Amino acid sequence: MFLSETDLQSIWLTLRLAGVVTLILFVVGTPIAWWLARTRSRLKGPVGAVVALPLVLPPSVLGFYLLVAMGPNGPVGQLTQALGIGVLPFTFWGLVVASVFYSLPFMVQPVQNAFEAIGDRPLEVAATLRASPLDTFFSVALPLAAPGFVTAGILTFAHTVGEFGVVLMIGGNIPGVTRVASVQIYDHVEAMEYGDAHRLAAVMLIFSFLVLLALYLWRPNPKNT
Amino acid sequence: MEPINARFDIDWPGFNLTVDLELPGRGVTGLFGHSGSGKTTLLRCIAGLVRAPKGRLVFRGEIWQDENTWVPTHHRSLGYVFQEASLFPHLTVMGNLRYGQKRAPAPVAAEDRVSLDQAIALLGIAHLLTRKPDRLSGGERQRVAIARALAVSPRVLLMDEPLAALDIARKQEILPYLERLHDELAIPVLYVSHAPDEVARLADHLVVMDGGRVLASGPLKETLARLDLPMAFSEDAGVVIDAVVASHDDNYHLSRLDFPGGNVVVAQRKEPIGHRLRLRVHARDVSLALERATGTSIANLLPATVVEIADADTPGHCLVRLDAGGTPLIARITRRSLDHLGVARGKAMWAQIKAVALLGD
Known part of the structure; x- marks a missing residue:
């Protein structure tokens, strides 16, 4: 076999993590994007800045704070323990929570841009055609913003696949639980297994290229907009 | 037919609107004025797209807005035609027509009822139903937009310069349809325009606005014949x-x-x-x-x-x-x-x- 058992395990874990995070972010990021696109509140600036923080923050900083917060003595950790879930760091769901924060801007920003591009008019038209605001959101805003959702989904998924620093801080390196592909490559290099590192790295490279190629080839026909 | 009573007071930086109007409950009322005169804002207030802080709107006996009441746009029985057709690009012509029609409650009064077929026939768009909006000409798009507004069986049709974005040939294409609406519909129409010829052709009642105020409101023929209104000073007097x-x-x-x-x-x-x-x-x-x-x-x-x-x-x-x-x-x-x-x-x-x-x- 081209890749070892543990390599395949790490790839499967990576895809599962990215898939779960993307799905969660569709649900969590869409209302945030809608609010940021439509609000005239003074909180728009601060909230937008917080959402964008992971773009500039070193992953280790974000990971450090999340580790402290989710740890046994952190506020989130206290809560999860009280709920009987235990502590999240060094578990798959700990990685999911951290990745949701880390990839948030990659979901929110394209969707927000797509919502903003719709403008007020289609929403006003829908209101004059008896659609309630919630109805308008599902029947007009979502279909019109569909290209933004595709972009956001691909970017979020790809970005989560490429995660390293946050994973290391939160999840460590537990095979089958938190050892994702990027960490596996790191381990191979640490162990001087350059051949293994090459193979897995090549898989990641090709994957990333194909994702971005799909994103650039898939463009909505400008005549339709 | 019960009238429409509208009183609005808007004081925005650089723009104000002060109106207190009684508009007829039938026929075409032209809201005429230059750009910035407040005619479109008045229409948007009536539609509930703009909420004037101090406003009172009684539509044919139904309170749509006062100190204690605010009926949101999607609960007002109106049809609205915007300056640009604003069709939903993700739906076909039929999808656009059905969007409002299937959401609108059936009107109580049979005379107010406009069926989908009637709207399609009135605007002559039967051959366009399966097309997407990007496959329509500007004039066709606006005809679909008018039919879409009618298909909700509104109790009033609000039109905001529906011809302003079209060239002369397209205007000539649509005007006969607007005249048919006038002849065949029982519902009142509020028609915003800055073109004296359109107003003269379509309206029965005329409201002349300037600087956010109503200069005159009355039957078209009497109002056009007044010498104290700005229209009298134009080429088109x-x-x-x-x-x-x-x-x-x-x-x-x-x-x-x-x-x-x-x-x-x-x-x-x-x-x-x-x-x-x-x-x-x-x-x-x-x-x-x-x-x-x-x-x-x-x-x-x-x-x-x-x-x-x-x-x-x-x-x-x-x-x-x-x-x-x-x-x-x-x-x-x-x-x-x-x-x-x-x-x-x-x-x-x-x-x-x-x-x-x-x-x-």
């Missing part, structure tokens, strides 16, 4: 007359059109005898004479009494409002002629009409 085709002269290819107080002869019309036509007589096409002129090529001479004299757009001219047996007329003549002829209030004169525009051509 003039009156409209509703006439009936009375006879055809096949020898000379002429038709006689009758109206209260007289008649005019125009180039032969296709319409049958008894058909109603709306004429527009521009003030610049009306001259005055002391006696019935003989030896003139002008065929249309009407006895008329001077009602009012006012300044015109240039210091050398003035406007004379006349009463021709119940039909108002405006003549734009030079100040010199005014003095030479001794034109004064109450004086009986002859109005010579050089040209008559038939609205609907």
Whole structure:
């Protein structure tokens, strides 16, 4: 076999993590994007800045704070323990929570841009055609913003696949639980297994290229907009 | 038919709107004014797209807005046509038409009901139903937008300059459909426009706005004949007359059109005898004479009494409002002629009409 058992395990874990995070972010990021696109509140600036923080923050900083917060003595950790879930760091769901924060801007920003591009008019038209605001959101805003959702989904998924620093801080390196592909490559290099590192790295490279190629080839026909 | 009572007070930086209007509950009401006069904002207030802080809107007995009430747009029984067609690009023409139709509650009064088929037929769009909006011409798009607004069986149709974004050929394409709406629909229409010709052609009632205020509100013919409104100072100053085709002269290819107080002869019309036509007589096409002129090529001479004299757009001219047996007329003549002829209030004169525009051509 081209890749070892543990390599395949790490790839499967990576895809599962990215898939779960993307799905969660569709649900969590869409209302945030809608609010940021439509609000005239003074909180728009601060909230937008917080959402964008992971773009500039070193992953280790974000990971450090999340580790402290989710740890046994952190506020989130206290809560999860009280709920009987235990502590999240060094578990798959700990990685999911951290990745949701880390990839948030990659979901929110394209969707927000797509919502903003719709403008007020289609929403006003829908209101004059008896659609309630919630109805308008599902029947007009979502279909019109569909290209933004595709972009956001691909970017979020790809970005989560490429995660390293946050994973290391939160999840460590537990095979089958938190050892994702990027960490596996790191381990191979640490162990001087350059051949293994090459193979897995090549898989990641090709994957990333194909994702971005799909994103650039898939463009909505400008005549339709 | 119960009227629409609208009172709004908006004070935004650089813009204010102060209106207190009673609009007729039937027919076409033209909201006329220059851009920035507040006519579109007034329409948006009536639709609930803008919420005027101090406002009261009673729509045919239903309170849509007062201190304690706010009916959101999607609960108001109205149809709205925007300046741009604003069709939903992700739906076909049929999808656009059905969008509102399937969400609107069935109207209580049968006379208010507009079926989808009726809307499609009225606007002549049956052959477009399966297309996407990007496969339509500008005129077709606007016709679909009008049909979409009608398909919700609204109790009032609000139109915000539906022709302003179209070129002249497209306007001519749509105007006949708008006239059909006027003839065939029982619901009132509020029609915002800055084009005097559109208003003269379509409206029964006219509201003239300027600087966020209402300058005049009244029946179209009386309001157009007023000399104290800004329209009187424009190139297009003039009156409209509703006439009936009375006879055809096949020898000379002429038709006689009758109206209260007289008649005019125009180039032969296709319409049958008894058909109603709306004429527009521009003030610049009306001259005055002391006696019935003989030896003139002008065929249309009407006895008329001077009602009012006012300044015109240039210091050398003035406007004379006349009463021709119940039909108002405006003549734009030079100040010199005014003095030479001794034109004064109450004086009986002859109005010579050089040209008559038939609205609907």
